[in-house]
Amino acid sequence: MKVVKFGGSSLATGQQVNKVVNIIKADPDRQVIVTSAPGKRFKGDTKVTDLLIQYATQVQQQTDYQPTVQAILARYQAISDYFELPADTLNQIQAKLTGLATTTFTDADHQLAAFKAHGEWLNAILIAAVLTHQGISAKFMDPKTAGIRVSGQPNDADILPETYTNLAQLHAGDTRLVFPGFFGYTPQGSLFTFARGGSDITGAILSRGFSADLYENFTDVDAIYAANNHVVDHPAIIQKMSYREMRELSYAGFSVFQDEAIIPAVQGQVPVNVKNTNNPEAPGTLIVPSQFVFNPACPITGIASSNRFSALYLHRYLLNKEVGFTLKLLEIFQRYNISYEHMPSGIDDLTIIFDRSKLDEATIKHLCADVRKTLAPDYMEWIDDYAIIMVVGEGIAHNVDTIGKVIDSLTENNIAIHMINQGASRISIMLGVQAGDADNAVRQIYQTFFQPSEVTTHD
CATH class of the missing domain: 3.40.1160.10 (Acetylglutamate kinase-like)
Known part of the structure; x- marks a missing residue:
């Protein structure tokens, strides 16, 4: 049925x-x-x-x-x-x-x-x-x-x-x-x-x-594509992908599904077939439980980007030695009923990434004033020019050179990487870049992993 x-x-x-x-x-x-x-x-x-x-x-x-x-x-x-x-x-x-x-x-x-x-x-x-x-x-x-x-x-x-x-x-x-x-x-x-x-x-x-x-x-649309067709000309069609891949890509802007939309189907282990009303004979894209995806033909299934993010950058000497610094920061977020998306850090630096669509100018102004007063950072900057790129594929976990190729494709084209993170699942690589570089970054990564007219599939 x-x-x-x-x-x-x-x-x-x-x-x-x-x-x-x-x-x-x-x-x-x-x-x-x-x-x-x-x-x-x-x-x-x-x-x-x-x-x-x-x-x-x-x-x-x-x-x-x-x-x-x-x-x-x-x-x-x-x-x-x-x-x-x-x-x-x-x-x-x-x-x-x-x-x-x-x-x-x-x-x-x-x-x-x-x-x-x-x-x-x-x-x-x-x-x-x-x-x-x-x-x-x-x-x-x-x-x-x-x-x-x-x-x-x-x-x-x-x-x-x-x-x-x-x-x-x-x-x-x-x-x-x-x-x-x-x-x-x-x-x-x-x-x-x-x-x-x-x-x-x-x-x-x-x-x-x-x-x-x-x-x-x-x-x-006939199917889900490996990249936004407004950014990459004639991107490859994804014939089959896992639920996990779909979720990761939806987070960064895949528009076929909202990222929460298929969770009940995931919970029920029901495969999802995205098809075109105007071309119903086309096979479309099949989204399946990850255990049904074997031997990925290509380590990368899809690339997505979103400019809806902003970041708060904090610098403080010996930040990593200060017990309770992050707790105080999170307590400020709680007072404003704000959730953050990511928090990459170094020994003296901390960047908090937010979904900009959930914040207004007044909230940002008061939040920054509270952070400055409570934590007294040596330097603080609110960054609106921020985009996140998701490079996703079940095959990433099985190819140790994938992340190197992704980085090389950007640095060789003079695209600065502001943040990089690979999740515990090892099926996605998250990159933070300037918003103005996002489309070019997607194109460069796509060209590295896909040939023209290539179809992305899993055997």
Whole structure:
């Protein structure tokens, strides 16, 4: 049995949904379907989720929201018209959409979560109706009834273990089960959305809950590439990679998955196949447990970079002799509720690397003042011009010269390395460079390990 998730671009128009119908028809094992909200139809278009956020804001501010409601409804109307669905489906969608404006919520956060979730919710209702109209037995599955239970915050949900017990009691049989992605319900009955990679997370949760043989994630790309194709021309396709490799690469910017999105599938040991809705016959990229990856043909599977980082550099003579220095520093972070990403150090130096997207200017200013007052470093500098590059591959652990080749590829091209770290797993090499050097660094590393048109695979 397969769980199949379709992204927003795959469900943006009637023509795209027709491709989805054909994909589902082509394989009877595709029994559990996960929908995203309709995405962009063209450059400059607005996603339905963004329209729903706008709708929520207008309701909160008591401004005219009717044009926004009509714009959202028109997206579902266009798909309904394409398949010539009976009016009752769109009437149901319209009633749920307009009813949001008069529903009472606990607070603004709960309201926003409910509004956002309706992009997926309404699309699942619509896709179930389309499949039924096309002669495929299908049923809309309400996450509340199905038992998808969450905790956390209204717009940052965490899945509860009881979800998997609940899902294990469901059976698809000959009927396709159509789930909306992105949200679940607390035990108290409140709707909470996942913060990142929402529909991907739902697909991974269902894959584990149903003990699926495969989780197919349909997007708008043929596969995952060994490097960003906006940085490297025609990068190699990765045919197979391990969960660990995917996680490491996602951390530094691989955009196919958010790094947390496939954790439930990892926990359930369910392989994930990334495929293209527009080219479903392409094999895509298979993500598998690491124990199924043998004899890597190339030590490097992929290279990713991200400029979202900043660093705080501290210098203090005999820092390594001062007991409690790092503890005092961490206590400052705790007061500001800040987590750090990495902390490479020397005998007199310490660099703390942060995810810049989680900090604002005021917090940085107060944090630096507190560090200076409490620790009195000889020299301190906040560095915004910082990027992290991840060089990842199961084969790195089995090739002692890989790290040397990576370093040589950068130094020979006059790219300074500000930080280097190899994790205990030995499948990744992390490099810190200036943000302006990041793209060139990726290109140089790629050229060192890959030949043109080479395909990255594991035998």
